[in-house]
Amino acid sequence: MALYLDSAIISEAQSASKLGWVTGITTNPTLLGKSDLAPAETLKQLKAIISGELYYQLTASDFDGMVAEGKAAFELIGEQTVLKVPATEVGFRVVASLSPNIPCSVTAIYSPAQAVVAKEAGAKYAIAYVNRATRLLGDGVALVRDMASVLAGSQTKILAASVKSPEEAVATLQAGAHHLTLPMPVLLAMATHELSQQTVDEFANNGRGILG
Numbered sequence: 567m568a569l570y571l572d573s574a575i576i577s578e579a580q581s582a583s584k585l586g587w588v589t590g591i592t593t594n595p596t597l598l599g600k601s602d603l604a605p606a607e608t609l610k611q612l613k614a615i616i617s618g619e620l621y622y623q624l625t626a627s628d629f630d631g632m633v634a635e636g637k638a639a640f641e642l643i644g645e646q647t648v649l650k651v652p653a654t655e656v657g658f659r660v661v662a663s664l665s666p667n668i669p670c671s672v673t674a675i676y677s678p679a680q681a682v683v684a685k686e687a688g689a690k691y692a693i694a695y696v697n698r699a700t701r702l703l704g705d706g707v708a709l710v711r712d713m714a715s716v717l718a719g720s721q722t723k724i725l726a727a728s729v730k731s732p733e734e735a736v737a738t739l740q741a742g743a744h745h746l747t748l749p750m751p752v753l754l755a756m757a758t759h760e761l762s763q764q765t766v767d768e769f770a771n772n773g774r775g776i777l778g
Contacts, residue, residue: 590618623650695728714742
């Protein structure tokens with residue numbers, strides 16, 4: 567299992583890299599649009615901050631344009647690249663074309679059938695938008711469960727996005743997701759609990775250690 571930061575803000579990436587338990591960074595066009603830097607410069611800086619995978623989502627809409635954009639992203643990011651390709655008819659063709667040479671994920675999956683196609687096209691990851699699927703379909707966690715069923719035993723792993731709370735994150739993992747990508751507030755919330763701090767405070771008030 568891996569935890570990713572879902573952000574293109576340089577300061578957030580720097581903070582996440584210092585946590586020691588964030589594997590990589592996922593971006594999308596909306597997140598890149600929130601950066602103060604041009605997309606290419608943002609990606610260059612993100613690549614330098616974290617050593618793990620860096621996801622870039624294609625914005626072109628036609629096959630040739632998407633393939634060219636994917637190759638350009640790989641030239642920019644290098645071995646850390648994972649392309650995010652939308653779950654559309656042309657998108658699946660792009661994944662089949664690029665996945666032998668560039669790791670690809672299929673993003674915005676809303677049905678287990680699309681997860682099957684992603685697997686057959688050679689995708690390394692199938693991305694489900696959990697909270698968004700709950701709002702649009704009624705149960706995003708059930709979508710992840712169904713995806714896990716049809717992908718069982720395959721090399722295609724489920725990356726869950728659009729996760730809004732630690733509780734939703736855990737439910738998504740219990741449903742069969744392999745990895746999570748989370749905004750910074752949710753990443754930090756995953757690591758904290760009021761009872762943990764209360765316990766630490768009690769030890770600090772009542773105990774002693776080797777340094778005093």
